[in-house]
Amino acid sequence: MKTSPRKNPEILSIDEIKKIISVAPKPYDMAIRCIFNMGAGLRVSEMLRLSWVHIRWTEWLKDKDNYGIAIIKQSKGEKDRVVNIPSKLMQDLFDYAKSKKIINEFNVPEGGVIFSFGITNFRPNLRTEDLDKWKYEYLKHAYNKFRYNIIQKYCEPAINKKIKIHSLRHSRATYLYEVEKVPIERIQMLLGHSDIQTTMIYTKINPISTFDLIENKEI
Secondary structure (H helix, E strand, C coil), rough: CCCCCCCCCCCCCHHHHHHHHHHCCHHHHHHHHHHHCCCCCCCCHHHHHHHHEEEEEHHHHCCCCCCCCEEECCCCCCEEEEEEEEEEHHHHHHHHHCCCEEEECCCCEEEEEEEECCCCCCHHHHHHHHHHHHHHHHHHHHHHHHHHHHHHHHHHHHCCCCCCCCHHHHHHHHHHHHCCCHHHHHHHHHCCCCHHHHHHHHHHHCCHHHHHHHHCCCC
């Protein structure tokens, strides 16, 4: 039986991405920046799970002109991976942490998820009874809030078109390949399509050398 060919992903232009970031309410404008600018693009679920402790602040604080590094946890297939963060986005995340007064005595942000959708008060009884189910239900709740209360409410009217939730990630990967000329196998590694250790063994790729290929700036 023949299978239908996969459709090409919808891509947003750089101008469209800038526009939707400009209209999104704070701090969710920064959430969109994280999806588009971290590595080869984050999944929305990865952005929602992104925690302050997943970012390696100590190294970046020694050289703020350099990119930062984050460990993306619990990504698709339960595979962790390493991604780079442009220095400007690192600085803005750090400033956001300072505004929330969550900088510890070592000058490092600490705490839970960076972008909360009412996580503190979300179904506390379920959280006590079944933590795994609570995590699943919260992620679904946060995904819908981001999709409908941010993307659909603010971003779609700004560019007068429907935005598929994965378009930012697809757009980032396409930009890296077509504009910055990052080799496709390195983009695949950053996207997390295979285990990071396996990728390095078979392709002899070091993630740090991949980060150096990507301009240390945001779109």
